[in-house]
Amino acid sequence: MPRRRTALTSAAVVGLSLLVAPTAAAQAATPTKPIVTRAALDPALVAGRGADVDFLEQEAENATTTGSVIGPSRAAYTLPAEASGRKAVQLAPGQYVEFTLPAATNAITVRYALPDAPTGGGITAPLDVTVNGKAKRAMTLTSQYAWLYNQYQFTNDPNADLLHPDWWITECACVPAQTPGFPGISKPFRPMHFYDEQRMWLDRTYKAGDRIRLTASASAPWTVIDLLDTHLVGAPKVRVIASNVLFFGADPTGRKDSADAFDRAIAFARRSGLKVYVPPGTYQVNRHIIVDNVTIEGAGNWYTVIKGREVALDTPLPDGSVHTGVGFYGKAGGSSNVHLSGFSIEGDVRERIDLDQVNGIGGAMSNSTIDGLHIRHTKVGMWFDGPMTNIRITNNVIVDQIADALNFHTGVTNSLARNNFVRNTGDDGLAMWAENETNAGNVFDHNTVQTPTLANGIAIYGGHDNTVSNNLVADPLREGSGLHAGSRFGAEPFTGHLWFTNNTTVRAGGLDLNWNLGLGAIWFYALDGSIDADIQVVGNHFLDSTYNAIMLVSDWPVKDLYAISNVNFRNTRVDGTGTSVVSARVKGAASFENVDARNVGAVGVNNCGSFNFPPTGSEFGLTDRGGNDGGWLAPWMLPNTFTCDDRPPVVAPPPPAPW
Structure with a gap:
């Protein structure tokens, strides 16, 4: 394809801060009716398609918050673009986003992003979880599994030079190694893969209408919440007559390695x-x-x-x-x-x-x-x-x-x-x-x-x-x-x-x-x-x-x-x-x-x-x-008239609606 210069829209790490401009003011801290979505859409628009899951999805931008809605944006290397629905909520320390439960819930999944460490490798920070202002618990968030940079196959180092200086890059419309006087790239180069998610049991089952509040800690300069999935998990499955891994030395506390115990349980199961x-x-x-x-x-x-x-x-x-x-x-x-x-x-x-x-x-x-x-x-x-x-x-x-x-x-x-x-x-x-x-x-x-x-x-x-x-x-x-x-x-x-x-x-x-x-x-x-x-x-x-x-x-x-x-x-x-x-x-x-x-x-x-x-x-x-x-x-x-506009300007359409 013909290749032309393009402007780079980049989310940049400066210390531990991410340059993201909020596009909406904080919402009033009053309870809201839950808005359940599928892929950030009204479920009626995708009825009968996709997986039939055992949780309910709520987008953070539809919830009550004292933070800021970021997005919408579809520009690569930005937090909104990687969020579900291309929007999320950014929280400063002490700010929160609060969801109203749409159904009985005893467990949650939070999709979130935290900053990277200045030299890569991620950070860890707690997220306070309260229900109806009580039952405060801390969910541990981490960006250790997020934040990739640079060219394929990518690196965890935000300060790395080009991994492939002999590759074409759009940022300079050139092959840097073949371009005399190439001034280099801004770092971190092409940050991506920002989000992670964490699951947590609640202390009991809560009813529809109860409120779950997620409050950012001071351990991170910002926390982004993308969505909340709410679950009602049933009782554990029990099989009494089986090759139980515990009989072969598996450790359910996770302190000891149980791989050999699994092997022994599998071998016995096959024999018996x-x-x-x-x-x-x-x-x-x-x-x-x-x-x-x-x-x-x-x-x-x-x-x-x-x-x-x-x-x-x-x-x-x-x-x-x-x-x-x-x-x-x-x-x-x-x-x-x-x-x-x-x-x-x-x-x-x-x-x-x-x-x-x-x-x-x-x-x-x-x-x-x-x-x-x-x-x-x-x-x-x-x-x-x-x-x-x-x-x-x-x-x-x-x-x-x-x-x-x-x-x-x-x-x-x-x-x-x-x-x-x-x-x-x-x-x-x-x-x-x-x-x-x-x-x-x-x-x-x-x-x-x-x-x-x-x-x-x-x-x-x-x-x-x-x-x-x-x-x-x-x-x-x-x-x-x-x-x-x-x-x-x-x-x-x-x-x-x-x-x-x-x-x-x-x-x-x-x-x-x-x-x-x-x-x-x-x-x-x-x-x-x-x-x-x-x-x-x-x-x-x-x-x-x-x-x-x-x-x-x-x-x-x-x-x-x-x-x-x-x-x-x-x-x-x-x-x-x-x-x-x-x-x-x-x-x-x-x-x-x-x-x-x-x-x-x-x-x-x-x-x-x-x-x-x-x-x-x-x-x-x-x-x-x-x-x-x-x-x-x-x-x-028809059948083959040229209507060629190599790169026509984009006109953003209105949101999808019933046909």
């Missing part, structure tokens, strides 16, 4: 035909637990916590890992009949090292199930390296990851991820990556992905006969968007069909900072080869897209080599775009039927083709199959 049971407690595990032909059940992910440190290895492993940590992995060559449920995995990953196997779940597990886990602070929540088949991943919560939440990598077939909730990943939320061996027959269905700070909500890289359906994706930030199909990263070609059905994206279609170019809420990218499989995009809703709703693109060096064709859009709603409904920057073709659009910021179709501008018209053709309401697809645009 029993399930492994992990009672309530916190268990220290600092390495992989290898699982095959075994069922491991916890008492519930609020009760059973398996927690470990990241451990540096004396010598790298053959796969390149230089660390290990807590995780449940299939055996070499692949496992089968593994069933994991009802526990939490708490990792200790604070930096991105791509070769490290420090994932919550890893390896290959065929004919297996993973249900009801809570995973955070690992590199990737679940990373599967095939070949493998028939895994069912359901009802899990995966948050605060350095990279992906879930990746079907290389030869994963006939598998399902359904009803999973993902928030705050440092790469794709859910991905299928057919590197070297194809992925086929897989389904991502009824999942929610919020606030990925890099890459996409849901991404499909090659493969055949895969389906993405009934998902909700909100607030992707940069170098990616909501839904994505890409011929890239050495993936096998797309063949057969790929279906995107009945998904909703909101506040997607962000800016690719390498290209300085707005993406589509759904985008197709031909980088390694053409995309010509049968692609059906049916019943999707694209709400409040920052730039385009739909994008089809190829990279500039291969624009005359590869095409995107046979993409068919039907029964689609586009409610709000900053620029266009369709942006075509590639040769090929697509069809449109019953695609309705409103609140479009620029011309409905931005058709640049492959930028050769032949007299016969654009190299990209559009077919009108009828029923396309809203005037966005005018007859004069």
Whole structure:
């Protein structure tokens, strides 16, 4: 793509202060009626889509506060942009935000941000939690798992120079190492991944209408509260007849390492035909637990916590890992009949090292199930390296990851991820990556992905006969968007069909900072080869897209080599775009039927083709199959009229509303 200079909007650390301008005055400290949202939207706008979760979400900007609302903003490297709904509340010491409970509650999750330490590594500060002015408790917040900087694979050091001075950067519109007199960069360079979340039990169950107040301490110059999730957690699950890890020496206080005890319990369970049971407690595990032909059940992910440190290895492993940590992995060559449920995995990953196997779940597990886990602070929540088949991943919560939440990598077939909730990943939320061996027959269905700070909500890289359906994706930030199909990263070609059905994206279609170019809420990218499989995009809703709703693109060096064709859009709603409904920057073709659009910021179709501008018209053709309401697809645009505006100005649309 052509690359031009762009202004950098940056959140900067100065000592321990963050330069963020509040955009709203403090609200009056009077009780407010609770506003329950999903992805910062009225739940009616996303009914039937996304995960059906057992908590209620409330955005801090809708609550009572003596702090300041920051945002809205979608500019990378800022606190509002990484917040749910692109707004949050910033508190000075002593200020608070107060939520009214919408239902009975005995536990809470707080999504928050704290400053980094001046030299990196994070800080820790308490947050006072009171209910109805009583029952004061302290929740411990930390930014030790937040704050990445610089270029991929990033660093924890806010004072670092460029990691790759031979890479193009938009800030100078140059390659610094090749630019005489380059003055350097402002530091910290490209701060990101600000937020973390913490769960806490309350002292008892409180009723609807009670008030939870979160008050910032003096231990941090500011605290940002993004949202509160309220839970009513049921009783722990008990299994009396089982291979109980306590019988084999596991320590539920977390003081002693329990990895060997888990191994003994698993071995006994396999010999005796029993399930492994992990009672309530916190268990220290600092390495992989290898699982095959075994069922491991916890008492519930609020009760059973398996927690470990990241451990540096004396010598790298053959796969390149230089660390290990807590995780449940299939055996070499692949496992089968593994069933994991009802526990939490708490990792200790604070930096991105791509070769490290420090994932919550890893390896290959065929004919297996993973249900009801809570995973955070690992590199990737679940990373599967095939070949493998028939895994069912359901009802899990995966948050605060350095990279992906879930990746079907290389030869994963006939598998399902359904009803999973993902928030705050440092790469794709859910991905299928057919590197070297194809992925086929897989389904991502009824999942929610919020606030990925890099890459996409849901991404499909090659493969055949895969389906993405009934998902909700909100607030992707940069170098990616909501839904994505890409011929890239050495993936096998797309063949057969790929279906995107009945998904909703909101506040997607962000800016690719390498290209300085707005993406589509759904985008197709031909980088390694053409995309010509049968692609059906049916019943999707694209709400409040920052730039385009739909994008089809190829990279500039291969624009005359590869095409995107046979993409068919039907029964689609586009409610709000900053620029266009369709942006075509590639040769090929697509069809449109019953695609309705409103609140479009620029011309409905931005058709640049492959930028050769032949007299016969654009190299990209559009077919009108009828029923396309809203005037966005005018007859004069068909079949391939140039309407190319390389980077049209953005017109922010109004908030989404019932159709």
